[in-house]
Amino acid sequence: MSGPTDPQANNATGAASETGTGVDHAHVRPLLEDDGSRDGPAILTWMVGLLLVPAGVLLALGLRGAADSRDPRIPDLIAEHLPETGVSNPVTGVLLNFRGYDTLLEVAVLVAAMVAVWSLDRGQRVFGLPAGRARDEPVLAAVLRLAVPTAFLTAVYLTWLGSSEPAGAFQAGALLAGAGVLLTVARVMRPPTAAALPVRIIAAGGVAGFVVVGIAVLPFTGAFLAYPEGWAYPLILGLEAALAVAVAVILVELFVDVPSIPAPDSTLDTVDPTGDPLGRALAPDATPPDPGAP
Amino acid sequence: MTEPLTVGFVLDGLVALLLVGLVFRLLRTRHLFEAIMLYVAYGLTLALAWVRLGAPDIALAEAALGAGVTGALFLNAWHRMAVRAGADERLPMESDP
Numbered sequence: 001m002s003g004p005t006d007p008q009a010n011n012a013t014g015a016a017s018e019t020g021t022g023v024d025h026a027h028v029r030p031l032l033e034d035d036g037s038r039d040g041p042a043i044l045t046w047m048v049g050l051l052l053v054p055a056g057v058l059l060a061l062g063l064r065g066a067a068d069s070r071d072p073r074i075p076d077l078i079a080e081h082l083p084e085t086g087v088s089n090p091v092t093g094v095l096l097n098f099r100g101y102d103t104l105l106e107v108a109v110l111v112a113a114m115v116a117v118w119s120l121d122r123g124q125r126v127f128g129l130p131a132g133r134a135r136d137e138p139v140l141a142a143v144l145r146l147a148v149p150t151a152f153l154t155a156v157y158l159t160w161l162g163s164s165e166p167a168g169a170f171q172a173g174a175l176l177a178g179a180g181v182l183l184t185v186a187r188v189m190r191p192p193t194a195a196a197l198p199v200r201i202i203a204a205g206g207v208a209g210f211v212v213v214g215i216a217v218l219p220f221t222g223a224f225l226a227y228p229e230g231w232a233y234p235l236i237l238g239l240e241a242a243l244a245v246a247v248a249v250i251l252v253e254l255f256v257d258v259p260s261i262p263a264p265d266s267t268l269d270t271v272d273p274t275g276d277p278l279g280r281a282l283a284p285d286a287t288p289p290d291p292g293a294p
Numbered sequence: 295m296t297e298p299l300t301v302g303f304v305l306d307g308l309v310a311l312l313l314v315g316l317v318f319r320l321l322r323t324r325h326l327f328e329a330i331m332l333y334v335a336y337g338l339t340l341a342l343a344w345v346r347l348g349a350p351d352i353a354l355a356e357a358a359l360g361a362g363v364t365g366a367l368f369l370n371a372w373h374r375m376a377v378r379a380g381a382d383e384r385l386p387m388e389s390d391p
Contacts, residue, residue, distance in 0.1 A: 032372070032379055034324035091351065158354075166351035174358035181366055251363055255370065 086232025087163040095168070096236045100210070100225040107206040107243060114203055114250045118194040140186055151179035159244045163233065169240040173247025180252040194253045203253065206246030209239055302346075309343050326375075330368045337361025 078090050078098070085093035095103050155172040162168035183189035192199055213235055214225040221228055227235050316339060320332040337360035344353035 032326045032375055036324060166349065167354070168351060171351055171354040171358065174355055174363065178358055178362050181363065185366070185370075251359075254363075254367065 084229075084232070086227065086236055089162060089164050089166060091166060092162045092168055092236070092240075096239060097227065097232060100214070103243075104207065104210040104214070104225070107210065107246065110247060110250050111203055111207055114194055114253050117254050137186075144182060144186055144188065148179045148183060151175045155179075155244060155248075159240050160237070162240055163237060169243035170247055172240075172244040174251065176244065176248035177251030180248060181255055184252065184255060191252055191256050193256055199249060199253060202249045203246055206243045209242040213239060306343075306346055309339060309346060312339050313343065326372055330365060330372055333368065334361045334365035337365065 078094060081098075082088065082090055082093050085097040087093050087097070155175045158167040158172040158175065159169055162172075180189065180191065184191055194200070194203070210225070213227075217227055217231075217235075218224065313336065316332055316336040320329055320336060323329050323332065337356060340360065341353040341357035344350070344356055
């Protein structure tokens, strides 16, 4: 995968801000290790804790009531109509057939999350080990060689297994993403940014596939996402495969564009040393630091 | 309760107690790194609980997403903060070649 965006362009400024400016260390350290100097009175902590006990009891009572008020016909209805869903695993039957809308919106939320993280992007995407370091780390190399192919194979298996056993696209996508994150952190793979066209296409592919299938079945069944008879199984399996890949790509992109990456814009350091991009919006008049100052 | 004291019952009880204990430590700790480690441990224990409840698919998602991906995201952000604070000199963030 390669994208049109060139991350190299920002590296020079990013490296400069990393080493050359005076970041106020005192502002970051309390976040890493709290010395307790800013604690409120201990009695307050205990009072909040005591208040939480009745809240927990109420929650437990509410959950009990919710379990009782569940329509007792639902499990039987699902079991009765399961053969019509095209799959034999009731969870997949509900998620991708009876309640396809829910899954469609779930994937849309994931895409929105990726766009949100993407919008926080600081322009430089360097993290993990230095390039080529994985080759010098025998344990890491061995783990990569064993874990990555296993994860890929298991992901394919889980996608297929979802139609009959408890598994599915989200689990498969998460596993794939785990392998992708491992490869990225070890600097074996360098994923393109979320701005790259292939990433956009694959990430949107899950939602788009759902919508296209949902509309395409309209002339045959007259309802959105109501699969025609005999077509349910292949359609669900195809959607699951597209979803697994989309979920994996979106999750890896959350790592590529994390805003914890060094700021190319050194003025942000004076606003908020933790690199919170909101700092720019909250204090737009912050004076840029003298580049030569320590 | 006339519930017989089976191995499964004891195991479930231990998992439940471990979850509560981990959350308590997680809320009380003053070290961010320790909090991240406890969060990952909590996610993996929760996955175990889902397996015991007969939901291996949710267990898989919890282990991969809750413990794995989220934990790695936290660690990534922590590392960034640690380098900025000068607290972790062993792993300098290297600029790309």
